Amino acid sequence: MSTHFQHAREIGTLMCQATREILWQPAADWVRDRSGAVRLVCRVGAGQATYHRFDSTRRVHLINYGARMIAAKQAAESAEGWLSTREIRQRGYFEGEVSPLNLLAHTCCHEFAHLLQQSAGQRHYGSVHNRHFYRILDQLYDSGGAEATRTWLEGRAATLNVDLSARRLELPDPKAQAMRWQPGDAVWFGEGSARRQGLVRRVNRKTCTVDGTGKYRGSRYRVPFALLRRLGD
Ligand SMILES: [Zn+2]
Known part of the structure; x- marks a missing residue:
């Protein structure tokens, strides 16, 4: 254990x-x-x-x-x-x-x-x-x-003597994360064979709605901010 x-x-x-x-x-x-x-x-x-x-x-x-x-x-x-x-x-x-x-x-x-x-x-x-x-x-x-x-x-x-911390955890601020994205941004997400690419269609509170491009055209995804990467990054 x-x-x-x-x-x-x-x-x-x-x-x-x-x-x-x-x-x-x-x-x-x-x-x-x-x-x-x-x-x-x-x-x-x-x-x-x-x-x-x-x-x-x-x-x-x-x-x-x-x-x-x-x-x-x-x-x-x-x-x-x-x-x-x-x-x-x-x-x-x-x-x-x-x-x-x-x-x-x-x-x-x-x-x-x-x-x-x-x-x-x-x-x-x-x-x-x-x-x-x-x-x-x-x-x-x-x-x-x-x-x-x-x-x-x-x-x-x-x-x-059990460690149970009272220290504040620094959580990512969803508002600040949302401001990094806008409709039309070219993005990718997922690793290996699960990697997809697309264009941001809409920025939500914690996710972006992404329309697939290339061979993923026709698919739509909801992707948490933390998993989104700018194409070219
Ligand atoms: Zn409950």
Whole structure:
């Protein structure tokens, strides 16, 4: 097992404890009244999948934190693109500051908000991140639950010598990236046999729409800024 993965699992174990001690304990009675759930199981999964699920037969809530998700949130390049990164920046959680510590404390709150949402009967198929969900998540911040989770994680990680950085990650700014491109730019993307070329048709928020040229004429692609290269580069 790589040390990288081992490190992610250690953080995951702390996230499980924080979820149970800081978020679940004060809410447990309310949840039991609402949904008849008897307990919460938190675990660290090997992959990247991170979710809350309610087993209605056994009346058990399950929260799974993916070790690969935890590893990805340690560095700027891989932390970009996660919903938790967007939520912190767009909703101003933790003053909008994205760091490994804030991202993972937020992940605990995000999954726990799903647990509360489900208990309140407001999780609907096809609209999981709905306004009910964000009202609950906002409340976790307003009530101090999110801050308490972060403080607990930071303290425990320090005590146990687990590296969980509170340093801000410098994320690429999508607006600045978008300004580098304009319709008509000749570009290429992809490597080896997957390499394609074309002309920028439209500049979107995080991608360009590209019309294929040459033998790719007739195809249209949506390409993330980070993968686009100027023809001739
Ligand atoms: Zn979610």
